[in-house]
Amino acid sequence: MDGFGRAYPAEELGEVAALLSVPADAWGGGAADNVSCDGQRIELPRQTRVTGLVVLGACAGGSFRDTLVLDDSDGNAYRAPFALTDFLAARPRYDDECHFIGSLLRENGKEVVGPRPRLFRHQSMFGSPRPCTALILPINPDIHLFGLWLLTGGVQHEVPTA
Numbered sequence: 001m002d003g004f005g006r007a008y009p010a011e012e013l014g015e016v017a018a019l020l021s022v023p024a025d026a027w028g029g030g031a032a033d034n035v036s037c038d039g040q041r042i043e044l045p046r047q048t049r050v051t052g053l054v055v056l057g058a059c060a061g062g063s064f065r066d067t068l069v070l071d072d073s074d075g076n077a078y079r080a081p082f083a084l085t086d087f088l089a090a091r092p093r094y095d096d097e098c099h100f101i102g103s104l105l106r107e108n109g110k111e112v113v114g115p116r117p118r119l120f121r122h123q124s125m126f127g128s129p130r131p132c133t134a135l136i137l138p139i140n141p142d143i144h145l146f147g148l149w150l151l152t153g154g155v156q157h158e159v160p161t162a
Helices: 014-019
Strands: 035-038 041-059 064-071 077-084 097-101 105-107 110-112 118-136 139-152 155-159
Touching: 014 097, 041 064, 041 077, 064 139, 077 118, 118 139
Parallel strands: none
Antiparallel strands: 035 139, 041 118, 041 139, 064 077, 064 118, 097 118, 105 110, 139 155
16 A cells, blocks of 8 residues: 555455455455556546546545546546545545545554554535546555546446556
8 A cells, every 4th residue: 555565454355345346356465456646547438427426545645635637538627626535544534434444454464553544435526517538547646546436417437446
């Protein structure tokens, strides 16, 4: 999760894996469990009118507010704000909510007593639907996304993040 070898207990992330439709045995062991945000562009299969978004993840090295850019095929962009709390924080810092609490923290494969890692969920709704053909993630490698969903008129569409 961070540059110090700290991680979630992968065997406890089964409920999160089910939410993301990922086989539980795909977590941990060097598998691509999350995306560290570095300006990646995610193309959608078709233009979608987006009414909101849901982000599942956490930050390392602090809690952050940032934006995801919804880009349409005409070069217009909408900056969708979101906020996620640090994975070792005891409670949410922003308007996100705690979605998962691990029983322990691992550091370089060893169990660390004390801090319990968390995943947070942020949801935001837009004032009006926004056309989107691609998402552009922020440039902040300390933000880790485990899941990202686009809301379209109350329907949730998963965007692959791993």
